Amino acid sequence: MKYTEDHEWLSLDGDVVTVGITDHAQEQLGDIVFIELPEVGTQVSKGDEIVVIESVKAASDITAPLDGEIVEVNEAIVENPASVNEDAEGSAWFFKVKVEGTAQLDDYLDEDAYKDLIG
Amino acid sequence: MADLKTTPLHALHLELGARMVPFAGYEMPVQYAIGVMKEHQHTRAAAGLFDVSHMGQVLLTGSQAAAELESLVPQSILGLDEGRQRYAFFTDSNGGILDDLMVANRGDDFFVVVNAACKEDDIAHLRSGLTLTEVTEVTDRALIALQGPAAEAALSRIVPVTDMGFMSVATLPSPFGGLWISRSGYTGEDGFEISVQEGQAEAFARALLEMEEVEPIGLGARDSLRLEAGLCLYGHDIDTTTDPVQANLTWAIQKVRRPSGSRSGGYPGDGVIGRKLSAAxxxxxxxxxxxxxxxxxxxxxxxxxxxxxxxxxxxxxxxxxxxxxxxxxxxxxxxxxxxxxxxxxxxxxxxxxxxxxxxxxxxxxxxxxxxxx
Structure with a gap:
């Protein structure tokens, strides 16, 4: 598992990376009431704003952590946004992105470094 | 958070794990541990306790208080019975809304509650408009709202409030000193707003919070509760660019103050507002x-x-x-x-x-x- 400084988690399986937000992130956001996911097939570049999350407090974006193609999105969290508050690092993943080469992941934090980041 | 004022319940908020934010010059709880959504739902299902001590509490004393206050608001204050409270707003000469407020007739005086962000301006406005009336800001009392279907049962364990109807007010003795109570609030729920001496406020709040049905509620849920209830937040839904007709608040202007009423007009912006009210x-x-x-x-x-x-x-x-x-x-x-x-x-x-x-x-x-x- 890798982590971004924007509080996303990345889990690699072959050339497909599953992306979600961390438990810390959902705690900071508060109760989540709306999620908009990208369409399957979209080509994304690192830094693109591809997900919108609205909590009871505010709207925030999630950016693509990697270059690649969106191959699957988790419609269950669109139907039930509150599930992200319950299981952010498990069943409530956001999208899967197929990447060209996994070297892109090397830039990101490991679990210890992420824990240091959130203190 | 330097330079922010605090309320008499500040230490209690911190003890309860509140997330504190700056609001209208005060450091206030936006939410507690259970979060905005559950706080909202708890208030609708049982009872929520809100610290609203940042709001301005003002006493108007003198035989001309009602008549003079009518020169600043389009509401009937002379027609407000003793023991009753009414929603009102200060208007400006263009008919815009300077602030919205609650006015209670307590017999010996009128008790006014205004928004925190506007209170200094409101008090200055009252002092210049009410020349024969003593205008006293109450600075030694906290204001606590208890809202929700279980509010009556909870508060009744401390003071007898069961017989109070919506928008009635009473001053009742209690183990926490005299409580100035109104049966009102800003959540769309049955409930009460209680003014309590600052030195007794924390003990009073703790006594309520110890009850099974009562949870502390922050400003986050207060906002979603009032929005579901269709109630305006000053500075957002109403301000000096909106008049009472535009704001759909004409229900709060009594007939006697409308054109052809016996005390029509006589408040700032009465021309603009009166024309709109009487337009064919x-x-x-x-x-x-x-x-x-x-x-x-x-x-x-x-x-x-x-x-x-x-x-x-x-x-x-x-x-x-x-x-x-x-x-x-x-x-x-x-x-x-x-x-x-x-x-x-x-x-x-x-x-x-x-x-x-x-x-x-x-x-x-x-x-x-x-x-x-």
Missing amino acids: EVDLDDARRVGLIPEGRAPMREGVILFEAEDAALPVGRVTSGAFGPTVGHPISMGYVPARLSAVDTRLWGEVRGKRLPVRVAALPFRPATYKR
Whole structure:
């Protein structure tokens, strides 16, 4: 598992990376009431704003952590946004992105470094 | 958070794990551990305790207090019976709203509660407008709201409030000193607002919070509760650019103060407001505050611009408050649109993150109030 400084988690399986937000992130956001996911097939570049999350407090974006193609999105969290508050690092993943080469992941934090980041 | 004022319940908020934020010059709890959504739902299901001590508490004393206050508000104050409270607003010479407030006739004086952000201006406005009346800011009392279906049962364990009706007021002795109680609030729920001596405030709040049905509630849930109840937040849904007709608050102007009433006019902006109240035909281009329900799930928050059609070039209005409504289970907003577009079910478009999304005009409140009549 890798982590971004924007509080996303990345889990690699072959050339497909599953992306979600961390438990810390959902705690900071508060109760989540709306999620908009990208369409399957979209080509994304690192830094693109591809997900919108609205909590009871505010709207925030999630950016693509990697270059690649969106191959699957988790419609269950669109139907039930509150599930992200319950299981952010498990069943409530956001999208899967197929990447060209996994070297892109090397830039990101490991679990210890992420824990240091959130203190 | 330097330079921010605190309320008598500040230490208790910290002990309860509140997340504190700056609000109207005060450091206030926006939420506690259970979070905004559960706090909202708890208030609708049982009882929520809110610290509203940042609001201004003012006493008006003197035989001319009611008559003089009528020179600043379009409400009937002379007609407000002893033991009763009324919603009112200060208007300016253009008919705009300077602040909204609660006025209670306590017999010996009038007790006024104003918004925190406006209180200094309001007190100055009262002092200059009420020359024969003593205007005293109450600075040694906290103000606590207890709201929800279990509020009566909870407060009754401390003082006898069961016989109080909606918008009645009473001063009652208690183990926490004299409590100035009104049966009112700003959540759409039955409940009470209680003014208590600052030295007794924490003990009083603790006594309530020890009860099974009572949870502390922050400003976050207070905002979603009042929005579901269709109630205006000053500085957002109403301000000096909106008059009471535009703001859909004409229900709060009693007949006696309207054109052809026996005490019509005589308040700032009476010309503008009076003309609109007596107009034979509504000006269809004049703005109206309306409820709005987005057709999709994306909340339309304050600042979202409204259009008459998906491809219209020019906006017709804007959202002034918007959030997810936990009790109604979908996003809700309030905003201003021209009167011609204010009928319930009118379809409009709100621009969210560059996309035009459909939204319908809806009746207010979004959730019916449960006041004890």
